[in-house]
Amino acid sequence: MPQPHVNSSPGGKRNWSSGGIAGGRNSSKREDGNGKGAKLGGWNKSEKRKDQNGQQGSMGPKGHRSDGVPRVGVKKNLSGTSGFDRRKRKTSDDSRDNDNGGKSYAKPGFTRKSGSIGKFSARKGDGFMSQNLDVDGLYSGRRSNSKVSDISGGIKRRPVCGKKVEAPKWKKFDESAEFEVKRHGAKDAGSDEQAVDGRNSDESGSITEEKKPRPRLTRVLDQTGKKVKPSKKDIFPDFEEPALKKKRKRMKLDPYDTSNKRIDESAPKPDVSIAEKVLEKGAPEETEMSINAKFRAIQPSPSMLSYVEDNLLGRRRLNEIKNAGYNVKISAPLDNIPFSTSTERERIEETVFRNKLEFFAAAKISSSFPPTTIPEIAFAGVSNVGKSSLLNALTRQWGIVRTSDKPGLTQSINFFRLASKLCLVDLPGYGFAYAKDEVKESWQELVKEYVSTRVGLERVCLLVHTKRGMKPLDYELVDLMERHKTPYQIVLTKTDLVFPIDVARRAMEIQESLRKNKSVINPVMMVSSKTGAGIRNLRGVLGKLARFIKP
Numbered sequence: 001m002p003q004p005h006v007n008s009s010p011g012g013k014r015n016w017s018s019g020g021i022a023g024g025r026n027s028s029k030r031e032d033g034n035g036k037g038a039k040l041g042g043w044n045k046s047e048k049r050k051d052q053n054g055q056q057g058s059m060g061p062k063g064h065r066s067d068g069v070p071r072v073g074v075k076k077n078l079s080g081t082s083g084f085d086r087r088k089r090k091t092s093d094d095s096r097d098n099d100n101g102g103k104s105y106a107k108p109g110f111t112r113k114s115g116s117i118g119k120f121s122a123r124k125g126d127g128f129m130s131q132n133l134d135v136d137g138l139y140s141g142r143r144s145n146s147k148v149s150d151i152s153g154g155i156k157r158r159p160v161c162g163k164k165v166e167a168p169k170w171k172k173f174d175e176s177a178e179f180e181v182k183r184h185g186a187k188d189a190g191s192d193e194q195a196v197d198g199r200n201s202d203e204s205g206s207i208t209e210e211k212k213p214r215p216r217l218t219r220v221l222d223q224t225g226k227k228v229k230p231s232k233k234d235i236f237p238d239f240e241e242p243a244l245k246k247k248r249k250r251m252k253l254d255p256y257d258t259s260n261k262r263i264d265e266s267a268p269k270p271d272v273s274i275a276e277k278v279l280e281k282g283a284p285e286e287t288e289m290s291i292n293a294k295f296r297a298i299q300p301s302p303s304m305l306s307y308v309e310d311n312l313l314g315r316r317r318l319n320e321i322k323n324a325g326y327n328v329k330i331s332a333p334l335d336n337i338p339f340s341t342s343t344e345r346e347r348i349e350e351t352v353f354r355n356k357l358e359f360f361a362a363a364k365i366s367s368s369f370p371p372t373t374i375p376e377i378a379f380a381g382v383s384n385v386g387k388s389s390l391l392n393a394l395t396r397q398w399g400i401v402r403t404s405d406k407p408g409l410t411q412s413i414n415f416f417r418l419a420s421k422l423c424l425v426d427l428p429g430y431g432f433a434y435a436k437d438e439v440k441e442s443w444q445e446l447v448k449e450y451v452s453t454r455v456g457l458e459r460v461c462l463l464v465h466t467k468r469g470m471k472p473l474d475y476e477l478v479d480l481m482e483r484h485k486t487p488y489q490i491v492l493t494k495t496d497l498v499f500p501i502d503v504a505r506r507a508m509e510i511q512e513s514l515r516k517n518k519s520v521i522n523p524v525m526m527v528s529s530k531t532g533a534g535i536r537n538l539r540g541v542l543g544k545l546a547r548f549i550k551p
């Protein structure tokens with residue numbers, strides 16, 4: 001049965017069969033096509049050869065590819081038999097190209113290049129059209145139009161005139177339609193005229209069939225037979241000009257982007273005019289645009305870029321990680337460095353995090369804070385930024401600290417100890433969380449109280465989502481810590497979610513915004529608990545705070 005093969009090209013299948021409004025009818029049509037196609041000759045090898053030798057003598061060995069003209073014969077055959085051989089399609093690339101109408105529509109670039117799809121589209125439409133002409137002799141533009149729409153399947157389901165229409169789809173449609181005209185022009189002057197009539201009737205909008213006419217953005221033939229491009233008004237007589245006038249964008253490689261990301265040359269560059277506009281209007285979209293534009297304009301320093309590159313920070317392909325010598329089969333592969341460049345001292349500091357992580361206290365109010373006996377490092381930040389995950393990643397003891405993809409899991413201050421050397425404190429997040437407002441406020445107050453009053457707090461790691469940057473609440477906490485002289489360090493999290501250059505940009509941006517602050521500890525650290533990138537460096541920095549002398 002041809003069924004498995006039909007399934008192998010679902011896109012094409014769908015386009016062919018379910019283009020009409022009446023899906024049931026069309027699907028039955030499809031079944032007919034399949035059934036008959038198996039036995040009928042239009043696409044069977046023998047008959048195809050016959051077609052090539054007889055009607056299509058000029059086509060050569062690959063006549064069904066060489067031009068559109070012979071297809072009339074093939075198509076007539078096809079329309080007469082209303083099917084094609086799926087088995088043939090299975091074994092031949094050529095016939096697959098031809099058969100897979102839906103697929104071809106989905107790739108206009110390819111169609112244009114090879115030309116075979118355009119022919120095929122035309123041939124398809126043609127087959128039906130010629131059928132109509134022969135049988136009815138009442139060919140009208142509307143009729144041909146609707147037939148073509150039927151064939152175009154997926155296209156038909158698009159909104160018709162007056163609504164937004166995607167340019168590439170028009171193009172696809174044009175190609176097939178244009179080809180019709182071409183082919184008819186070559187073979188049949190009468191058909192040619194009819195084709196033109198068909199278009200005219202479209203343009204005049206005089207068609208009153210139930211199916212709405214599809215406006216064509218295609219060339220028409222004038223009286224002398226010359227191709228002319230119809231004006232937009234002709235195509236959309238009753239409507240305003242289509243709002244979307246697509247401009248081809250120029251893309252180039254971003255020289256600083258190691259991921260080979262393409263950047264849009266025509267993208268708005270941050271300039272004074274935009275900033276003024278934003279100030280004037282204050283529209284949220286424009287403000288957002290301006291923020292993005294400003295961000296993209298940041299030029300990270302070469303040292304920052306090389307740090308990002310050396311530590312494979314940012315979104316990376318697995319292959320890239322693999323080629324750098326890491327084992328991608330384990331979790332957080334970038335934290336399993338196959339070679340060590342650490343000094344003896346660094347290694348000792350890092351080993352602090354190899355101690356068993358033990359939970360020893362939780363506090364929802366400040367009076368419940370345990371006494372400080374060992375140096376403390378707290379992890380603060382908005383909800384869901386990855387505080388708890390970072391604790392797990394640093395200690396490689398997954399599951400000790402609970403994490404969730406829902407913001408607001410950590411609701412109390414949780415104290416963990418690494419032997420008697422270091423205390424890691426997981427703070428509740430602030431900002432958006434699945435909790436009542438008053439509860440969230442209480443967390444926020446608790447965090448504020450903790451960072452401003454806690455004795456023995458050696459450092460607050462303020463975690464910032466690399467993609468989102470610092471939020472007003474982060475700056476609020478920064479101000480508070482500045483006031484209380486609490487040392488804090490910015491740690492960019494989830495770096496694996498953005499391009500490497502954006503990691504560097506974010507770090508530069510934050511570093512610059514906190515340049516004047518006194519209690520901030522530089523540099524900005526960048527990590528990904530998921531890939532393990534930057535974790536080892538953070539261990540090295542935080543390990544220095546641990547107590548190495550026994551109490």
Ligand SMILES: Nc1nc2c(ncn2[C@@H]2O[C@H](COP(=O)(O)OP(=O)(O)OP(=O)(O)O)[C@@H](O)[C@H]2O)c(=O)[nH]1
Nearest residue numbers: 383384385386387388389404405408409410429529
């Ligand atoms: N892609 C990616 N996801 C991460 C990373 N770190 C954490 N996540 C995910 O982010 C979500 C939140 O992580 P948590 O560690 O629970 O975040 P939190 O800051 O403790 O959240 P709250 O306790 O609600 O404040 C989880 O689904 C994690 O899997 C990372 O580096 N990369």
Ligand SMILES: [Mg+2]
Nearest residue numbers: 387388409410
């Ligand atoms: Mg948490």
